[in-house]
Amino acid sequence: ATEVSKRIPLVSGLGGDSSDAAATLCGLNKLWKLGLSESKLLDLATHLGSDVAFFLYGGTALVEGRGEVVTPLPPLPHRWVVLVVPNVPRLPEKTGQLYASLKTSHYTDGQITERLVAELKENREPSILFNTFENVAFTHFSTLSVYRAHIIKMGAPSVHLAGSGPTLFTLVKDKTQAEDLYIRCQQQGMETYLVETVGSLPP
Template sequence: MLEVLACAKINLTLDITGLLPDGYHELETVMQSVALCDRLVFSLRPQGIELQTDSPFIPAGPENLVYRAAELLQRVTGCRQGVHIFLSKNIPASAGLGGGSADAAATLAALNQLWSLGLSREELFGLAEKLGADVPFCLAGGTVLARGKGELLTPLKPLPPLGVVLVTPPLAVSTAQIYREYDRLLPGVHPDTPAMVTAIERRDIMAVAALLGNILEPVTATLYPQVYVVKKALKAAGAPGVVMSGSGPTVFGLCRDEGEARRVAARLDPGLGRILYTRFCCHAIKLAVITGCR
């Protein structure tokens, strides 16, 4: 059996720079792994894919990216082995934190090992692209500048383990709807991603906090004003930098360390939504072989 921890991501900047020939939005985003993780356990079975989750709200069939990642590996490699996967969710779902993408990336890495497929890093990244825009980053992890649909990755100098407060309002946000609204509204304030990259290279933490930005934030907040309510609360609680992650609705506050993040989180009204605190980390996936019984 293999146990895998799959890390969530946040977007320090998120910008849309144009449209690609296939109609997808062209992105430029600085992404960061955080230590909030889902846990997946993989065990061999003679055939078939069986997915079990600890949440009644998470699908356990082909609509789940974990299941689709396993199916994709079988189809591409011709592998006839089966697997049972247990998924324990800690990352809020559909929240702009890449939880499904992280789980899919973990599945690619774990089954490549468990099924002895021998796929190269480049081959795994090629499969990750087929599953979703955030999946390649969720294989790579750390601090990364991503372009294209999210598959063109440039590693950046790792940042120290800064603290992060995550607040996820109880909202169901559709990523597709947010991008449609972006195309309609075309908000004009773009984050300064080159300046963010420079601040990261210089390890200038206060500049990083000041340069946080997300072109989709005003779009999501127009539809869901609670996003701005959460932003205001995080700033009032003392977070040096605050921005929405991905297409939302999660808003995060960047802090100097995990201790400060814990203190900021304690000052927030629980009615804002699900409140978590964590820290930056330099990896996306941790695999461990499980021996004996559990």
């Protein structure tokens, strides 16, 4: 039996299940000395879930197709990240529900992604963060907008949805400011985490 100590909140939009699956794949490959190639691991990952392949690489990447086409990118500039996991009812088949709610008008022509990729390749500060799920998540999670407004009121420069939610996050350059916001959110009774961005980890 394999025991996984989970530290990422469940069904939160933070990729906890997918990252656990990727870590288990890599761990078993080493433990059992299978010698599976990167391409074979990638094939197995895509059968487990759309986000699993990304976590085989880690770091910053452009993910295309059904998640099986992963192109590593230069790392984001170092930032402190304040994460707030709102206390909202869980949605059954959350990601599927949100995808089903998206309309053609919610998708862009790809220019935002191309712009972000170009900025990262040029080691520039990303000028925009975009998540199309924000078009529908705030309807499915009725109190999400209240959480976002409250976090902004406490000093967050901007607040974004992580994955399919409901976790919200803000990026902060200064560690002291990030710690202050983290404490403020905790004092308001919100489930809050303070983390920092990292590059891709060694295999």
